[in-house]
Amino acid sequence: MAKVISTSLSPNTEKDDVFFAIISLLKFWKWQKGLGSTKLEDYFRLHFGFENCYSFNSGRSCLLAIFDAINLSEGDEVIVQAYTCNAVINPILKRRATPVYVDIKSDLNIDAQKIEQKITEKTKVVIAQHTFGLPCDLDRIKEICSRKNIILIEDCAHALGAKYDGKYCGTFGDFAFFSFGRDKVVSSVYGGMLIVNNNSYIKRIIDFKANILYPTKKWIVQQILHPIITNLFVLPFYNSKIGKGIMAYSLNSGLLSRSVMESENHGILPNYFPQKMPNALAEIALFQVQKLERFNVWRKGVADFYAIELDEYKNLFCFNSIDSRKDPIFMRFPLIVNNSKQLIENFRRQEIYLNDGWRESVIVPSKTDIKAMQYKEGQCLIAEVNCDKIVSLPTHIRLRSDDMKRIVSIVIDHLKRNG
Ligand SMILES: Cc1ncc(COP(=O)(O)O)c(C=O)c1O
Known part of the structure; x- marks a missing residue:
C-alpha cells in the first residue's frame, strides 16, 4: 500500500478491502438488491445491541428519515452545535425547519450548559454530535431533553464503538445514526445506519424506507470504484502530479463521487438523498465493520x-x-x-x-x-x-x-x- 498519509483519502482501506471492492464490482447483478443490508442491520443488532436498525445510503438519508418520522415542519427549531457538517444542516433546511446553533466547548462538542438558553416553544429536536469520536455530555443533554419534552438525536457519524457510562453511543437518544462515509470510522464510501430507540416511531421509519428507491447502478459503481481507484491509481502516485491528476480527473468526470456536492455548500441536497442502502455497499460496510x-x-x-x-x-x-x-x-x-x-x-x-x-x-x-x-x-x-x-x-x-x-x-x- 502507498506510503502517503491522508485523513480523507480512504484511510481505513486495507488490501483485502480493495480486493473485496473489485469482487463487488464484478457482481453487477447484486449491486442494488441482495441480503447485504439485512445482514448489516443484523450485525448492528447482535454486535452492538441496538434493537431497531435501518440502513440507508448515508447519514444524510438517516436524518431525512428521522425528520419525516417526527414530522419536522416549517417553523420547528432544531438545536445543533456549531462546528458541524453541512450534511447535518441541509436535511433540516429541506424540511424548512430552522437550525439553532449552540457554541462548543474546547472538546469540540456542544456546550450543554448553553442549550437551555436556546430552547423556545418551537424547539423540537436537539442533535448531539460526538465530534471525532468523543462522546458529548449525554447525561446533561438527555436530562434537558426529557424535562423539556424535546426529541434527542445522537449524531454518531464519528463515534462507532465509542461508549458513555459503559454503553455504546447510539443508545441514549430517541434516535441515533452512524455514517460509513469515506473518511469515517469504518467506510463503504457512502452509507448510514439509523437506530430507533423510541419505539413509537418505528412504523413511520419502516414506511419511509419502503417508499424510497435504491440508488442508481451508476451511483453505486461510483462508490465501489472509490477504494479501487484511490488505492491502486491515486495514492501510489500521489506525491507526483500523476496521482493528484487521476483523482481530479476521476472526480471531475464523475467516475468517482464527492463526499459533499457543490450544491450542498449552498443548502441544497442532491436527489440521491434519501435512498436505501444498496446491497454492494452494505456488504462492503459489513466487511469493514468486522474490523x-x-x-x-x-x-x-x-x-x-x-x-x-x-x-x-x-x-x-x-x-x-x-x-x-x-x-x-x-x-x-x-x-x-x-x-x-x-x-x-x-x-x-x-x-x-x-x-x-x-x-x-x-x-x-x-x-x-x-x-x-x-x-x-x-x-x-x-x-x-x-x-x-x-x-x-x-x-x-x-x-x-x-x-x-x-x-x-x-x-x-x-x-x-x-x-
Ligand atoms: C458529524 C457528521 N454528521 C453527519 C454526517 C453525515 O453523514 P453522511 O456523510 O453519511 O451523510 C457527517 C458526514 O458527512 C458528519 O461528519
Whole structure:
C-alpha cells in the first residue's frame, strides 16, 4: 500500500478491502438488491445491541428519515452545535425547519450548559454530535431533553464503538445514526445506519424506507470504484502530479463521487438523498465493520502515543482531561495550534495530507455558505476561533509507528516556532 498519509483519502482501506471492492464490482447483478443490508442491520443488532436498525445510503438519508418520522415542519427549531457538517444542516433546511446553533466547548462538542438558553416553544429536536469520536455530555443533554419534552438525536457519524457510562453511543437518544462515509470510522464510501430507540416511531421509519428507491447502478459503481481507484491509481502516485491528476480527473468526470456536492455548500441536497442502502455497499460496510475492534484499539493506541509524546503541550489537546464516563474512539486527534495553516503546509511538504475539510468554518467543509445555513457570524465564538486553529492528527489503521514519530516531530517543531 502507498506510503502517503491522508485523513480523507480512504484511510481505513486495507488490501483485502480493495480486493473485496473489485469482487463487488464484478457482481453487477447484486449491486442494488441482495441480503447485504439485512445482514448489516443484523450485525448492528447482535454486535452492538441496538434493537431497531435501518440502513440507508448515508447519514444524510438517516436524518431525512428521522425528520419525516417526527414530522419536522416549517417553523420547528432544531438545536445543533456549531462546528458541524453541512450534511447535518441541509436535511433540516429541506424540511424548512430552522437550525439553532449552540457554541462548543474546547472538546469540540456542544456546550450543554448553553442549550437551555436556546430552547423556545418551537424547539423540537436537539442533535448531539460526538465530534471525532468523543462522546458529548449525554447525561446533561438527555436530562434537558426529557424535562423539556424535546426529541434527542445522537449524531454518531464519528463515534462507532465509542461508549458513555459503559454503553455504546447510539443508545441514549430517541434516535441515533452512524455514517460509513469515506473518511469515517469504518467506510463503504457512502452509507448510514439509523437506530430507533423510541419505539413509537418505528412504523413511520419502516414506511419511509419502503417508499424510497435504491440508488442508481451508476451511483453505486461510483462508490465501489472509490477504494479501487484511490488505492491502486491515486495514492501510489500521489506525491507526483500523476496521482493528484487521476483523482481530479476521476472526480471531475464523475467516475468517482464527492463526499459533499457543490450544491450542498449552498443548502441544497442532491436527489440521491434519501435512498436505501444498496446491497454492494452494505456488504462492503459489513466487511469493514468486522474490523472495527482492531481499528479502534489501534486508534486509541495512536492517541496514547500522541498524548505521551506531546505531553508538554497538552493544553493544546481538544481531548484533554476526558470525563471518566467517556470512552472515546479517537477518529482523529485534534489539536488547537497557532498558525495552523503553516502546520498543514509543513505536513503537506512531507506527504502528510491533514486538510480533512474540518477546518476554517463553523459549518464544514470550508466552502459552505454559512448564510445559507442560517448561521450568523458571532453566534458561536469558540467554534469560530477554534475552527481556524484546528489541526487533526490521523489515527487510522494504516499509520505505522515511524509515521507517528514523524508526525510528532513536525508538530513539536511547529510549536517551538509558533508558541
Ligand atoms: C458529524 C457528521 N454528521 C453527519 C454526517 C453525515 O453523514 P453522511 O456523510 O453519511 O451523510 C457527517 C458526514 O458527512 C458528519 O461528519
